[in-house]
Amino acid sequence: MGIKILTEHIGKEDLKPIDAYMKYGGYTAVKKALTSMSPDAIVEEVKKSGLRGRGGAGFPTGMKWSFLAKPEGKPRYLVCNADESEPGTFKDRYLMMHSPHTLIEGMIVSSFALGANTSYIYVRGEMMFVIRILEKAIAEAYAKGLLGKNILGSGYNLDLYVHPGGGAYICGEETALLESLEGKRGNPRNKPPFPAVSGLYACPTVVNNVESIAATSWIINNGGDEYAKIGIGKSTGTKLISACGNINNPGVYEIELGLSVEEFLYSDQYCGGIANGKKLKALVAGGSSVPILPANLITKTANGESRLMSYESLSDGGFATGTMLGSGGFIVFDEDQCIVRNTWNFTRFYHHESCGQCSPCREGTGWMEKVLHRIEHGHGHMHDIDLLVDVAKKIEGNTICPLGDAAAWPVGSAIRHFRDEFEWHIKNPSEATRKGAVYRKEAVFA
Amino acid sequence: MENTAPQLFKVxxxxxxxEVAPGTTILQAARQIGSHVAPPAMCYYTSLKGTGGKCRACLVKVxxxxxxxxxxxPKLVPSCITTVQDGMIVENTVNEQVLETRKGVVEFLLINHPLDCPICDQAGECHLQDFAFEHGRGTQRYEEERRTFEREDIGPYIQLHMNRCILCYRCVFTAEQLTNKRVHGVLNRGDHAxxxxxxxxxxxxxxxxxMIxxxxxxxxxxxTFRFKQRVWFTKPVTAHRDCEHEKCSGKVTLWYKGEDVLRVTGRKNEWGEVTEFICNTCRFDKKKTSDWVIEGPAKVSHHSVISANHYEKKAIPEFGFKQAAQQYKQIDDLPVQLPEGEKKPVGIVVRPDSK
Incomplete structure (x- = not known):
């Protein structure tokens, strides 16, 4: 059993009341940080820990913090990105609904480290119940003197607000999130300037994922070096993985990075294998945006090494034979799932969620969806496959924000690995549109 | 004495x-060189703050x-909002990746565009026409239904055709920066915005x-100009008047047909941009020659379709040649396995003006 940092006490009892949380050593990091550490020392510890952003991109958190501009006379902000809307990802919701104080403690410590006196948690609008849980928890923290003026007599002031989003996926992009927080239309901004220089209300801002912020309190308590010992190589620490799809035990699991994919997928402790004794067909390892992998590339990399749950191992081989850890949305497909239908479904999502600001994404996502809809419903042509690849290539890298890439990758990878399935759909429209019909080719099964 | 002249950046x-001043964007630097290297711009507008970065037409390789x-x-950058650095090297028209991406942008902008140029008042001075003409692929791959909108009346002077819109946000910035109160904006998201x-x-x-x-x-x-005349049949004349409105420059272009002023617009520069804006009184109410002090004939230099009241003839063969050359190459290099007895297809280039 690997070490658990964030979810260790979840399930023992209800951790929502602050007293229950404090019974398990909660808020000791706040005491330690505010009374005995300097902000710079905290940033140094987080740097040492090697903690990487858990929202999907995997950018080192400590590095991000050290980029924060500190001009005189301007406030600085910390914004927690809890707008978790990636299909297949539900880890932040799990953490916030079971242990809201883990996030709040992390917010206090991180805000102190960054010198922010006002911080926001931007929560996805659909998760209203989570917002209520967080607000109640924040009120308790205020009552205990852990938030507000002069926290624990240290002279440090912090106000923490929860901001419900409007339910737009695009507002999970950090600059769109800031626009939305300012009360504007959630359109991503052009970068540079980056939020570290000009973010919320044109002030220096750090935007971090829920999981990254929550991990900082453990780092304060135990030291960055201790954290760096967990995990493998540059993928330090633990990661929450939300596993779903055709597996026996769907749910959120905290794993030590470096666990093998095979163990995670088949061990009873985690996913428990493919449901109903079916065979594995494909896997999306990090939320719908990352490239899909066929069965033969899931447990082993292209050069035969065992694939591990880590940033490096999952992206081994680039996009040709690899994928990304992303946000940790682990979606498993068994042999009965249709890849064309799934790709169409993902594309439908991106078409619906594109903000419409820049042309490749606005028009391209809709185009891909329509073509995939046609193929799935038996009206495809052979040249549509190359058209999809070309459209995806024209979108990728040419948009303001990463939503364009996120829309293009699933399409590109699905065609790269499952081209024969697309061709089968086009060649056999009457068979492919029959209910429950799935293309089977034994070679792709592990 | 200390040298106070600003340090110039070499690009x-x-x-x-x-050599340009620090803070100049790549697009502006390229415009200083000339129109043959300047990237196209569909959403960027020099006189409106905050525009740019949206259409991706001006992407260049640094x-x-x-x-x-x-x-x-690592990525192509939008030249309209990327500022230059000393010693920066930019590739625009010489980079294949840039040209290919630009083709893609044209295609994206056109897939939901109604292509109703024959009945569109903008035809002849349309930036999208120019952009598609100069950078597009000339053929269409989009087979799906185009998205359409309900027609909406937004006021007595301006006709909104949402189907033609490419969502450049310029009109939003115009209303924000020139008028006291913005009453229109972008609703919804994605291609339904x-x-x-x-x-x-x-x-x-x-x-x-x-906004027009x-x-x-x-x-x-x-x-007030709707369906009156194709723009290339009208004669542009620059004129001015002392406008009582303090923010109005009073500098306009009058578009004549015979003796009648059919419409009044702001003066557009080489890049199709108005730098000095005019008020609605000048635009919609002063349509008599006697209202204006005439300066002389205006030259329309930027646009390929309308240019000094006649078609730019050379543009068409050049475009055709490019197309023909590409097609010809494809046929020639066709790695097809022909059945026995059949001959290889032959491509023929025909010039529109060949005799």
């Missing part, structure tokens, strides 16, 4: 060196970031007419 665009840090930038006043509220303020001038396509057109 190389398409192998042409130019092969060296600066003299200090000569690493290339639309310019709208939401409650069909009439746009009525003294500077709203400038900034619109790169025929989405916002002049109701």
């Amino acid at each position: 190389t665009i398409d192998n042409i060196e130019v 092969t060296a970031g600066s003299a200090k840090d000569p690493r290339p930038m 639309e310019i709208s006043t939401y409650i069909s509220k009439a746009i009525d303020n003294d500077f709203s007419g400038n 001038d900034v619109c790169p396509v025929g989405a916002l057109t002049d109701k």
Whole structure:
């Protein structure tokens, strides 16, 4: 059993009341940080820990913090990105609904480290119940003197607000999130300037994922070096993985990075294998945006090494034979799932969620969806496959924000690995549109 | 004495060196060299703050970031909002990737565009026409249904054709920066995003007419000029008047047909941009020659279709040649396995003016 940092006490009892949380050593990091550490020392510890952003991109958190501009006379902000809307990802919701104080403690410590006196948690609008849980928890923290003026007599002031989003996926992009927080239309901004220089209300801002912020309190308590010992190589620490799809035990699991994919997928402790004794067909390892992998590339990399749950191992081989850890949305497909239908479904999502600001994404996502809809419903042509690849290539890298890439990758990878399935759909429209019909080719099964 | 002259940055665009002031964007630097290297711009508008970065038409390749840090930038960058660094090397028309991406942008902008140029008032001075003409692929791959919108009345002077809109946001910035109160904006998201006043509220303020001038396509057109005349049959004349409105420059272009002034617009420069805006009184109410002090005939230099009241003849064969050359090559290099007895297909280039 690997070490658990964030979810260790979840399930023992209800951790929502602050007293229950404090019974398990909660808020000791706040005491330690505010009374005995300097902000710079905290940033140094987080740097040492090697903690990487858990929202999907995997950018080192400590590095991000050290980029924060500190001009005189301007406030600085910390914004927690809890707008978790990636299909297949539900880890932040799990953490916030079971242990809201883990996030709040992390917010206090991180805000102190960054010198922010006002911080926001931007929560996805659909998760209203989570917002209520967080607000109640924040009120308790205020009552205990852990938030507000002069926290624990240290002279440090912090106000923490929860901001419900409007339910737009695009507002999970950090600059769109800031626009939305300012009360504007959630359109991503052009970068540079980056939020570290000009973010919320044109002030220096750090935007971090829920999981990254929550991990900082453990780092304060135990030291960055201790954290760096967990995990493998540059993928330090633990990661929450939300596993779903055709597996026996769907749910959120905290794993030590470096666990093998095979163990995670088949061990009873985690996913428990493919449901109903079916065979594995494909896997999306990090939320719908990352490239899909066929069965033969899931447990082993292209050069035969065992694939591990880590940033490096999952992206081994680039996009040709690899994928990304992303946000940790682990979606498993068994042999009965249709890849064309799934790709169409993902594309439908991106078409619906594109903000419409820049042309490749606005028009391209809709185009891909329509073509995939046609193929799935038996009206495809052979040249549509190359058209999809070309459209995806024209979108990728040419948009303001990463939503364009996120829309293009699933399409590109699905065609790269499952081209024969697309061709089968086009060649056999009457068979492919029959209910429950799935293309089977034994070679792709592990 | 200390040298107080500002340090100039040396930038190389398409192998042409130019010296510009710090803070200049790549697009502006390229425009200083000339129109043959300047990237196209569909959403950027020099006189409106905050525009740019949206249409992706002006993407260029930066092969060296600066003299200090000569690493290339990993992605193509929007030249309209990327500022130059000393020693930067930019590739625009000489880079295949840039040209290919631009083709893609044209295609994206056109897939939901109605292509109703024959009945569109903007035809002949449309930036999208120019852009597609100069950078597009000339054929269409989109087979799906185009998205359409309900027609909406936004006011007495301006006709909104949302189907033609490319969502450049220029009119939003115009209303924000020139008028006292913006009453229209972008609703919804994705390809269903639309310019709208939401409650069909009439746009009525003294500077709203400038939205027509900034619109790169025929989405916002002049109701007083609607279906009156094709622009290439009208004769542009520069003129001015002392306008009582303090923010109005009073400098305009009058578009004549015979003795009649059919419409009044702001003066557009080489890049199709108005730098001095005019008020609605000048635009919509002063349509007599006696209202104006005539300066002389105006030259329309930027546009390929309308140019000094006649078609630019050379543009068409060049475009055709490019197309023909590509097609010809494809046929020639066709690696087909022909059945026995059949002959290889032959491509023929025909010039439109060949005898």
